[in-house]
Amino acid sequence: MEKWFVSAKKADFKEIGRQFDIDPVIARLIRNRDVTGAKAIQEYLRGTIQDIPGPELLKGMKEATSILKQKIREKKKIRIIGDYDIDGVTATYILIKGLERLGARADTYIPDRITDGYGIHMPLIYKALEDGVDTIVTCDNGIAASKEIGFAKEKGLTVIVTDHHEVPFIEDNGEKTYILPPADAVINTKQPGCPYPNKNLCGAVVAMKLIWALYDDSHIPETEKEEFLELAAIATVGDVMDLQGENRILVKEGLKRLPYTKNKGLQALIRVTGLEGSRISSYHIGFVLGPCINASGRLDTAARSLRLLQCEDAGEAARLAGDLKALNDSRKALTEKGKDAAIQLIENTDLKKDLILVVYLPECHESLAGIIAGRIREKYNRPVFVLTKGEKGVKGSGRSIQQYSMFEELVKCGDLLDQYGGHPMAAGLSLPEENVSLLRKRLNEQCNLKEEDLIPKVIIDVPMPISYISTKLVEQLSLLEPFGKGNTKPLFAQKNVKAINSRVIGKNHNVTKLQLMDEQGYVIEAVYFGNIPEFMDFLSARDKISVTYYPEINRYQGRETLQVIIQNYC
Structure with missing residues (x-):
């Protein structure tokens, strides 16, 4: 059983609407996301890369850039140790591409999930010593590896940690003592004393900030810095970071560029997943592109995904993208089997x-x-x-x-x-x-x-009559994108609507198409994608229902009609 709540945050919605030329409903949605004050609203609606903090604010950035510039000058061998998930793979790609652009002697190692496990381990340090590596740079890992990094330092290695995970701590009588690894530089917004305002950067964005700082020192053009925004967007959504403030701007900017990416690997992945020519949203990263990048680290080796991102040959990129899609299809089947086994165990x-x-x-x-x-x-x-x-x-x-x-x-x-x-x-x-x-x-x-x-909570943004929905309002909803954790898709609701002309459609009979009619006789098209038999039984036993919904414009065969996607009902 769910509990429905209406978000009741207050503000002068008409005045905000007038000031920013938006519908008062849009103003209310912005307030519900705790965006208040003219400056914050302006950034939320129209923020750009120029509005995000510079990398120099990150604690440890000055030390890391100074070390790396010296190592590049001295032609020392640098090894990037990443992680096997989407954030770790994209972070590794950003670091290797950026360091190579700066003339570094650099290579990468992404641990194997099964044989190596997560993060930097002793065997990886021994391998680095054996290979004549001078400096290790971690990405998306390392903050909890004090023992391993201490050993690397004893053996004469230079170590730079870039990470975003929680810093380990010991708690005594409610007091936390944080344990940082003994690296030469640590960049992590969650470490004590870091003044960087956004504490929820993903690992790939932390890595990108390091490259941006090095590019700034080397006077490399802004356009080259911006080439990493596509990967930053993929990692931020894929690692389920809060889409607020800087993160939301990074994802918005990355999504703009993704359909026109110059990266041959991403081009091939977009093509093989059927997204070529489409407007790519955060949904497509979270549920289409991202799972394919993650699949190689789950069922094979994440090095395959890294190779895709590094690929310069269109034919090779197409083959690799096809392999990743096939791996993801296999992953879906295995996941379903594991989910069913888990439910059986819990229920019995x-x-x-x-x-x-x-x-x-x-x-x-x-x-x-x-x-x-x-x-x-x-x-x-x-x-x-x-x-x-x-x-x-x-x-x-x-x-x-x-x-x-x-x-x-x-x-x-x-x-x-x-x-x-x-x-x-x-x-x-x-x-x-x-x-x-x-x-x-x-x-x-x-x-x-x-x-x-x-008890699951359903938070309704606005109790809004279906008759208020207009094409202009739906178009303005796009100003709130990208949606995701911390910036959820708006949810509207109306009580006492009549469900008429309901029928089950779709090849797999997995969609209910119907119309909703309010008490004044206004009718709008609606669809529902949940448990179809349960929903149809519910409708057949009642004259009127209450629904939560999201409005959209349905474009089909050149025609445009307003419709709502029903999310919950009671």
Whole structure:
């Protein structure tokens, strides 16, 4: 059962509408996203790259650029150690392309998910020493690798950490002591004392800021800096960063450029996924392009995705893009199988009673744990850890709800874990198999969630009559894009509408098409994509319903009609 709430934040919506030449409904939507004051509203509506902070504000940036400029001058060998997900792959690409442009002797290593695990490990340091590497630059990892980086320093390596994950800490009597790795420079907005205003940059944007700072010092044209915006957008959406302030501007600018990208790999991926000639949105990054880039790191090697981004030959790019799409199709089937197994386990055991779900699927491919955890979280609306049996012990990923900081709760279980890291909303971990049941017990015992925290909340932006919808209003909604975490797609609602002429359509019978009629007789087209049999049964038993919806313009065979997408009903 869901609970519906109306967002009731107040402002002079008519005056804001007049000032910025927008509908008062648009003004209300902006206020609901906590954007207040003329300057912030102006940036939200019309912000550009010129409005984002410079890289020099990042703590550690001055030291990192000074070190790298010297290493480039001295022709020292630099190795970039990335990560196997979308953020890590794009961050690695940005660093290698940028450093090579500056004349560096640089190469890359992205750890293999199965054989290496996450981040910088001892074998990677030994390999760097063996290969004559002088300097290691991490991206999207390293902040929690104090032991490994300490060892690298003992062996004479220079280490620069660029990361965005939470800084590990020890808590004593409510006081947190943060543990930074002993690197030569650390760039991470979450480290204590960093003045950079946006604490929610993804790893690829942190890497891009480092390259931008180096480009500025070398007087490289702005146009070359902007070539990284497409990758910054892909990583920001793909790593589920809040689309607020700077992040939203970066994604908006990147999306503008993506259909016209000069990157042959991205061109091929856009083509193979059927997006050529389309307006690419944050949805397409999150659910079409991004999963293909991620798929190689899950089922094969992330080096394949990096090769795609680096590819200069159109034929080779087409082959690689086709491989990634095929891998993603395979990943989808395996995910569905793992999700079904997890639901069976929860429904048929006492797991269902737990507020924190710890689901152990030994046979599941460990790379799918995070996706399955996300699906289970959606179904049960509670924090979920999905654990799988790896080559060495148990590995897993977690996905959380807003009321539960997954990373902070794992800190309290550190004695049970071999490794862990992440964010409030997502985390990765590894542990001995004998500690699985202990972890489940501890997480649930220390949990402060209440039953009401687990009830899904539907936040309605504006209770708006369907008769108010117009083409102009729908077009103005695009000013609020890109949508995603922290800048959700607006949700409208109306009570007591009659559902008429409902019918099931689609090759797979997965869409209900109908019309909604209000009490004054106004009619609008509507579609619903959820559980179709349940929805049709609901309609057949009632004269009137209440709906939440999103309006859009349906363009079909040269005709344009207003319609609403029904999101929830009661």
